[in-house]
Amino acid sequence: MDQSAEMPAQPGFATGARQDDAWRTLLPTDVQEAVSSALRDAAHSLVIPSFRSSRPAELSRKASGTLVTQIDRDVESRLAAVVTMLLPNSRVIGEEAVAADPKLLMHLGDEWVWVIDPLDGTANFVEGQAPIAMMVSLLNRGTPILAWILDPLEDILLTRGRGEGLTTGQAAAAAPSLRDLRGAAWIRYFDDELRKATEGRFSAVGQVTPGCKCTGAEYLSLLQGQQDFVLFWRSMPWDHTAGILLLQESGGHAAYLNRDPFRPGAKRYGLLAARSRQIWDQVWTALIEGVPDPEGLLSREVKVY
Missing domain, CATH: 3.40.190.80 (D-Maltodextrin-Binding Protein; domain 2)
Structure with a gap:
């Protein structure tokens, strides 16, 4: 299931954006497709093989006490390389990078910031249990403008940009009890x-x-x-x-x-x-x-x- 938003097909940069979508003119037109592909590539080459392996991933604890594996770090590194190539003037703030340098959080208001959770549900992953997820978002001066969530085990991917709208599942009741x-x-x-x-x-x-x-x-x-x-x-x-x-x-x-x-x-x-x-x-x-x-x-x- 891929609920990816439709993106302009022409190369270069998007044109004709709505007034409240000026940020679109500054991004490659294939950014959503490119990040989606990077997430799936990392899932298929790193996350899923390790999840299914009889040999557990290298495991440690961060200063906060939460679990982290080498897969977390490898996925974050791979995604960071892709997104900074897509947008060279951007900064990456990943969960594992922040664990090493908490001061990175001070830059969430920078012009272009990618926020990455390389492997959400690490405790489940270590136990060989579903669910797990991978998440990326892009912020422009602190405002989230693009988002991706991938369930790598079920290959369910959702991605949308601000103002695009999203319809999945059954609509919430108008007046639920x-x-x-x-x-x-x-x-x-x-x-x-x-x-x-x-x-x-x-x-x-x-x-x-x-x-x-x-x-x-x-x-x-x-x-x-x-x-x-x-x-x-x-x-x-x-x-x-x-x-x-x-x-x-x-x-x-x-x-x-x-x-x-x-x-x-x-x-x-x-x-x-x-x-x-x-x-x-x-x-x-x-x-x-x-x-x-x-x-x-x-x-x-x-x-x-």
């Missing part, structure tokens, strides 16, 4: 008091699962209509930028739990994504409104994630 909604809540990462308060409200919603340990897969599930909302704790740019742009293009909504809009460079806890603004409001009211937050974790930026 809370009892009919299904979603995921990654509350295992929540502050203890917030977790207990939020978990105590789950009975108001039709179904709440603990999540699949893969942010990219959660967004694909939202986009395909397989679930209605996902409640996250951390909001790293490589985990959410691509998924939120695709979600917005499909008519969905994502915001922090104090209702502020998502910003790729913000260091914030608590993020809710939903298939529509109405569903977002319903779930926020049912699960979040009025929960105790004595340390103000939901209303301020933090020094580190």
Whole structure:
């Protein structure tokens, strides 16, 4: 399944862009196709063979304590080489590069920035379990303008540019009942008091699962209509930028739990994504409104994630 956006066929640079799409005139016309091909090439030559191998990938832990494999690093390096060749004046901010140099995050507002999550769901990958995902987004002066998510095991690829629109799966009901909604809540990462308060409200919603340990897969599930909302704790740019742009293009909504809009460079806890603004409001009211937050974790930026 490839939901890639149609791109102009002529070589060179796109022309005739809408007024709010001036960025298109500055990009190669084949940028979406080229990045899509690079993602699939990396999936077929690096990710899938290692996933299916009887020999586990070289594994270590980053300073944050999260798992990383050599495949994460190799995929990021390969994708970075491709995207910087496509746009030579651009900067790459990849998950693994930031692990080595956190100051890279200070450049998210640069003119052209690629944000790369080379292997989302590393814990699943190490265990030989699905789902896993690969994600890329392109920002222009801090604004996401292009997004890609690939499920390498199922070969499902979604890509869109800002303003193009996206239709996948079944449309969200115009006035859904809370009892009919299904979603995921990654509350295992929540502050203890917030977790207990939020978990105590789950009975108001039709179904709440603990999540699949893969942010990219959660967004694909939202986009395909397989679930209605996902409640996250951390909001790293490589985990959410691509998924939120695709979600917005499909008519969905994502915001922090104090209702502020998502910003790729913000260091914030608590993020809710939903298939529509109405569903977002319903779930926020049912699960979040009025929960105790004595340390103000939901209303301020933090020094580190």
